[in-house]
Amino acid sequence: MKHAPPVIPRSFFQRPAEQVARELLGSLLCYHHPTGTHHRVRIVETEAYVGEHDLACHASKGRTERTSIMFGPAGYAYVYLIYGMYDLLNVVTGQSGQGQAVLLRAAEPVSSFPPSAALNGPGKLTRTLGITRAANGLDLCAPPLFFVPAPPPRRIEQTPRIGVD
């Protein structure tokens, strides 16, 4: 017998960042931490960074060592350190060479989390899950870090860009 693997396939990410950002809402993010613990959270906020013509996108400054992952194939993690204290987690989207990515801005607990667990912010999300730049370049279509399909929220809000001019 066959069970459809409960993992969002790479083809899902090989589409425009804006669309992926929207449809990723409600999905579950699973992370098997090296220490053995594993987390499951529900994605509730994302933001699209649409390649070289998007001035807010790191890829717009040209392809460099750091941003090269964003120009690679979709479905991989682009994690980088911001302001020296927070790691932000992105998913590469679109086709190779476009430099698109979707930033995971916030989530909410699915399984039992300590009360102190804060997931409401791109920096706090990665801090709580224990994701660091060591996860940069990871394949997000297979363990230890992957997404599971789940019903989307009833209502989707769209707000202006956050944290950039």
Added chain:
DNA sequence: CGCTGGATTCGA
């Protein structure tokens, strides 16, 4: 090789 600023968060 030194300087600068950033997709954030917290506290006053």
Added chain:
DNA sequence: CGAATCCAGCGC
């Protein structure tokens, strides 16, 4: 509103 704190990117 400003500080905390790291390092990629760029200029000399």
